[in-house]
Amino acid sequence: MKFNLVVLRGDGIGPEIIAESVKVMDAVGKKFGHEFNCDYALIGGVAIDKEGTALSKETINKCKKSDAVLLGAVGDPRFDDPQAPIHPEDGLLAIRKELGLFANLRPVCVYPSLINHTNFKPEVLKGVDFIFVRELTGGLYFGHPKKRWEEKDGRWAVDSMLYSEHEIARIVRVGFEIARTRKKKLISVDKANVLQSSRLWRQVAIEISMEYPDVELEHMLVDACAMRIIQNPRYLDVLVTENTFGDILTDEASMLGGSLGMLASASLAGVPKAGNRTLGMYEPSHGSAPKRAGLNMANPIATILSMAMMLNYSLGLTDEASAVENAINMVLQENYGTYDIIGEGSIKVTTSQMGDLIAERI
Secondary structure (H helix, E strand, O other): OEEEEEEEEEOOOHHHHHHHHHHHHHHHHHHHOOEEEEEEEOOOHHHHHHHOOOOOHHHHHHHHHOOEEEEEEOOOHHHOOOOOOOOHHHHHHHHHHHOOOOEEEEEEEOOHHHOOOOOOOHHHHOOOEEEEEEEOOOHHHOOOOOEEEEEOOEEEEEOOOOOOHHHHHHHHHHHHHHHHOOOOEEEEEEOOOOOHHHHHHHHHHHHHHOOOOOOEEEEEEHHHHHHHHHHOHHHOOEEEEOHHHHHHHHHHHHHHHOOHHHOOOEEEOOOOOOOOOOOEEEOOOOOOOHHHOOOOOOOOHHHHHHHHHHHHHOOOOHHHHHHHHHHHHHHHHOOEEOHHHOOOOOEEOOHHHHHHHHHHOO
């Protein structure tokens, strides 16, 4: 089969980790008889430099016509000035909005071979395997009014956590659909004791639950969820939450696996159901790590796992996705690791060496 992909290398370590993801993807194509046609385009700081914008209309149009989008990372310290007229992250927010990527999936799985390489007690981590479903195009990051201003008594700023019934309903449905494929339990995370947007969220979640009588719905306040992730992560299976809460909680949860370099991410434009392929963008959950750019030391596993999610959700290649996941598990069991996941007895490898090891085991 032939697939047309858009590859956005991005900034910092983006080009390096993308190269390893494409390397493993090519190994998949060779083994299973697929052809992955990659059209490379720009996003982020590199796009600002060369195209004058963080995301061009041409790149958006390419992405809309593709089967899926594979992204490295976005972010460049040259644009960190809050007063700068444009930022690399503007491209990331824009592509999510333009492609309608409202559902962000972030699986958290602790590999047995890394269970002693974290700051947690091994008995807390054993068997941890859950997934976040994060709303991606609403809330504080997109709500209006959003502005800064100055008055006689000082400077002011406002961001609005705005949600519609429609936005809540569609992301909650994604949570229920994924819960149906797992343990049939969904935890909806909110702050309904304080926020009006969360009270609407909880009400809509209850209404949507009537469509899924086979799935148990539990409500959990975001602060309680933050504690549960550390205290008893095995309790969790599928969690659905709004944009800002999901952004923070998933970064916290990544430490269970030892590193952000292990946390994959899929952003989807539709509700994932069996046999239903949907446009998606796939990227690691970490940033561009500019200080490590060009050093051949970044962990590419999150990007490779994201590519495996692409094979599954957007291309319908479930066996191929499993082959990638199994190859990663084999390499980790053999005690290879990049700088961020090494422990006692580990064999330290570079970014490109890790990609080679995984590709060889496809």
